[in-house]
Amino acid sequence: LAKLKSSKIFFRNTRKSQLTFIPLRNIQVSIIGSVGEVGSNLALLLKQNPKISRLQLYDDNESVNKLALELDCLPGGPTVSAFAGPSMLCPAIRFTDLILMVDRTHRKPGIKREQMIFANAPPVQKLCRAMAEQNSKAFLAMTTSPLNSIVPFASVLLLNYGSYNPFKVFGITHLDLARTRSLAGNVLQANPTELQIPVIGGHSDETIVPLFSNISPKTYEVSERQADMLTRLIRKAGVEVINKKYGTESASLSMAWSINEFVDCILDALRGAEVTVNTYTANPHFGTKFFSGPTVVGAQGLVQPCYEFKLNDFEDKLLEKAIPMISRDVAQGEQYVDVFE
Ligand code: LMR
Numbered sequence: 001l002a003k004l005k006s007s008k009i010f011f012r013n014t015r016k017s018q019l020t021f022i023p024l025r026n027i028q029v030s031i032i033g034s035v036g037e038v039g040s041n042l043a044l045l046l047k048q049n050p051k052i053s054r055l056q057l058y059d060d061n062e063s064v065n066k067l068a069l070e071l072d073c074l075p076g077g078p079t080v081s082a083f084a085g086p087s088m089l090c091p092a093i094r095f096t097d098l099i100l101m102v103d104r105t106h107r108k109p110g111i112k113r114e115q116m117i118f119a120n121a122p123p124v125q126k127l128c129r130a131m132a133e134q135n136s137k138a139f140l141a142m143t144t145s146p147l148n149s150i151v152p153f154a155s156v157l158l159l160n161y162g163s164y165n166p167f168k169v170f171g172i173t174h175l176d177l178a179r180t181r182s183l184a185g186n187v188l189q190a191n192p193t194e195l196q197i198p199v200i201g202g203h204s205d206e207t208i209v210p211l212f213s214n215i216s217p218k219t220y221e222v223s224e225r226q227a228d229m230l231t232r233l234i235r236k237a238g239v240e241v242i243n244k245k246y247g248t249e250s251a252s253l254s255m256a257w258s259i260n261e262f263v264d265c266i267l268d269a270l271r272g273a274e275v276t277v278n279t280y281t282a283n284p285h286f287g288t289k290f291f292s293g294p295t296v297v298g299a300q301g302l303v304q305p306c307y308e309f310k311l312n313d314f315e316d317k318l319l320e321k322a323i324p325m326i327s328r329d330v331a332q333g334e335q336y337v338d339v340f341e
Contacts, residue, residue: 027270029078029263030056030096032089032127033103034064037252038143038259042102043080045260047071051267052078058092059103060085089126090134097270099135100259101127101142101154106250109243113146113204114329117336120144121153125340128157136163139266139301141170141279143259145250148202148326149333151280152290156337167301171280173203173292174258175251179237180210183230188220195220199278200286200293200306200319202329205235207322213312224314231318269297281305286319288326 029046033039034057046055055078057068068082083092093099105119124144131140136158144150151171158164176199185192196216201209210231212222222230241251265275280292283305293306311319 025271026053027051027098027267028054028056028096029098029100029267030058030093032058032092032099032101033123033144034067034082035059035061036102036104037249038102038104038255040067041253041256042100042259043067043071045256046263047074047077047080049260049264049267050077051264051271054078055080056083056092056096057081058083058089086126089130093127093130093138094134096135096138098139098141098263098266099127099131100263101140101144102255102259104144107145107238107242108247109239113238114149114332116145117149117153117332120146120150121336121339124150124154125157128154128161132158132161132163136165137168139168139170139270141172141259141262141266143172143175143255146204146329146332147171147173147280148204148207148290148329149336151333152330153333153336155282155290156334157340160337160341165301166282169281170277170297170302171203171290171292172259172262173199173278173280174262175255176203176208176210176234176292177278178254178258178261179234180230183233183237184210184212184215184222187226187230188222190220198294198306198309199234200291200309201322202280202290202292202326204325204329205239206325207329208235209315209318209322210234211309211311211315213315214309224312227314266297270299272299274298274303283307287323289330291326 029052031039057064062084064084065082068080072080103123155169180197180199181192181195198211198214201207212227262277265277269275274296276294279295283291285307295306296304
């Protein structure tokens with residue numbers, strides 16, 4: 001094991017597209033909200049990741065113990081530990097490098113994402129308090145809805161608690177990326193894993209802005225009619241799943257898969273590489289305080305937020321409409337902090 005730890009592996013630097021050496025190191029990851037459909041599927045995926053040394057599963061619900069017991073029986077991957085109940089939140093995150101906040105009350109049919117702040121803010125507040133007390137150095141990455149407001153909400157709370165690092169607070173938006181690539185793959189009859197299509201803005205029906213004009217490989221072309229249709233489908237994809245599940249859950253397997261894709265890149269960042277992930281972070285380049293898009297992240301956090309794209313007229317209009325919506329959502333999150341003071 002000691003030999004393995006001191007060895008080095010090849011890593012493809014996604015920004016510069018070149019092979020670089022990066023050292024292995026012990027990395028601890030905590031999942032907050034492990035028992036839910038997203039958390040448990042994510043735990044299974046992360047248990048298979050050899051870049052993680054310890055996987056800490058936290059949930060208010062006692063059944064987190066059963067989940068950890070089962071996962072710890074699987075050979076390979078990280079050691080898994082369970083932390084059940086509010087008094088175990090601090091130990092669950094104390095020595096962690098990456099905290100994944102996936103706890104959520106899921107949306108029901110007819111409910112908009114912004115209405116979810118009432119149900120979803122309290123566990124985020126508890127986590128921010130625990131981070132301020134125990135571990136303000138960790139990366140915090142969230143998918144809790146409404147993401148456009150929850151990331152600013154957590155940021156203001158951490159600031160108030162004296163432990164805000166804007167370079168280390170992330171909203172994970174890889175689900176929009178996954179949906180964009182797979183839906184575009186169907187329309188273009190292309191292999192979605194080969195498609196690169198930036199998705200910028202925020203994570204809601206009015207703020208997800210896929211940039212089909214920036215598609216790569218350049219051999220593919222998306223007409224304005226196709227872009228319009230695909231954009232509507234991508235924006236409605238969350239609601240579509242909720243309706244198909246008759247309101248019993250929202251997207252969970254695809255959400256877990258997308259978080260796993262983000263985490264796998266961040267693990268390389270924590271080990272010293274610069275990687276590009278799709279994430280909603282503090283970003284002043286588009287006239288809002290927070291913005292999502294391809295972002296370069298390194299061992300100390302955010303290196304370069306997304307800042308420049310060539311847009312066609314259709315995308316320009318989408319972005320123009322999205323900006324005030326993002327600002328409204330950011331303000332909602334920042335103001336919601338008052339409820340906890
Ligand atoms: C999604 O896009 O599937 C998630 O944001 C969950 C939801 O409430 O739609």
